[in-house]
Amino acid sequence: MTKLTIEGKTYSCQPNETVLEALLRGQVAISHACKKGTCHSCMVRSLNAAPPEAAQAGLKSTLKTHHHFLACLCHPEQDMVIKLPDQSEFYTDGTVVVNDMLNRNTLLLIIAFKDAFEFNAGQFVNLQRADGLTRCYSIANTPQESNTLEFHIRRLSGGRFSEWLHDGIKAGDTIAVSEPRGHCFYLPERRGQGLLLVGTGTGLAPLAGILTDALAHGHSGPIYLFHGSREVEDLYRIDELRQLVAQHQNFHYMPCLSGPHVPEGFTAGRANEVALATFADLKGWRIFLCGHPAMVNQMKTMVFLKGASSADIYADAFLSTPA
């Protein structure tokens, strides 16, 4: 018999029981449906040990790394500490150390922490205001760069949180930051694989982290970044990215403009459409799609139809919070 612990409460798991069966017997309100590992609705996370391999069948490798597993497939091999999905989140206070503009409507926000903040480049966190208002923002740097998190915040006219960050925050202020979430990040495996990064607007934030991480890990396959906006004034980090192109033979950067005015050195068209036109076949590529939800969802299907395997498609749609 093994012990399962959730939020300090302990449940027993009999030798032939799954974690799901044991928790249901213990009256834990855990979501579940097919009980066969197909629907993934009972996905939980182990906090103390790697879960049995069989309980991770069919999960994306990023979820596996974070010890997510399917309760219905799990026969524990040892005592486990388990986190249910959407349990109360834990927030840490950070201090604003930089708030500069990256372009006319995008704020560079850097938040410092006392202790190292564990995350994977490309994940996102929830930022929370004192009154409880909460929004998701992607981390734009990598964990190797000291105890800070970098964010790119686009001002949404009339937007409650983004306007507050732009106008109401100064260096030295504290801000509450949640645990990192999401599984749109780089894993240092299959380093010769082609990487296609497509982002609109501040979709560049997670992609910048992913790009830095891949280059730092010596990724040797071709890396293509397509960054799009309507006008050139809404792109950013153009010179820095061109600098990276000069330094890394395998890195290619295509700034794309969908508006009528396209200066030399920029590509006319939407970033996603330019990217699709660039590749006849994406079989074997790893794809990262971030930013505008309609772009992200449409591109997921398009790159899949061009041959990318669904397990190799990582995406963050910047969905807004319904009013």
Place this chain on the structure above:
Amino acid sequence: MSESQSNEEATTSATLYERIGGEAAVNAAVELFYRKVLNDYRINRFFGNSDMDTQIAKQKAFFTMAFGGPNNYTGQDMRNAHAHLVKMGLDSSHFDAVMEHLGATLVELNVPAELIAEAAAIAESTRNDVLGK
């Protein structure tokens, strides 16, 4: 001859799902199948609307069922899950198109003809429930 016969004997107790190759076979089949479906103008409007990950999970459940693998779907589940598509006009011709892609996918994966026939028969048995008849 005798060898293939003894193979057959050894495998008669295995389920179709096991003989076809279990979850690995399902994963391989789903990708091929879903590309075919999305490229088919006759039926792609029934498949393209929700998030791709959700769709792929659904197709996995479909293939697991067609291969006689572990699933808890009842006829009523099938009816409920497809009722909104029937309202959109889903009919027997669309079901035929899906069956066509199911067969072509399994042929492409070199699944033996007799196993394809078994899988097709299981899928075919859901026709009335799927179409709400």
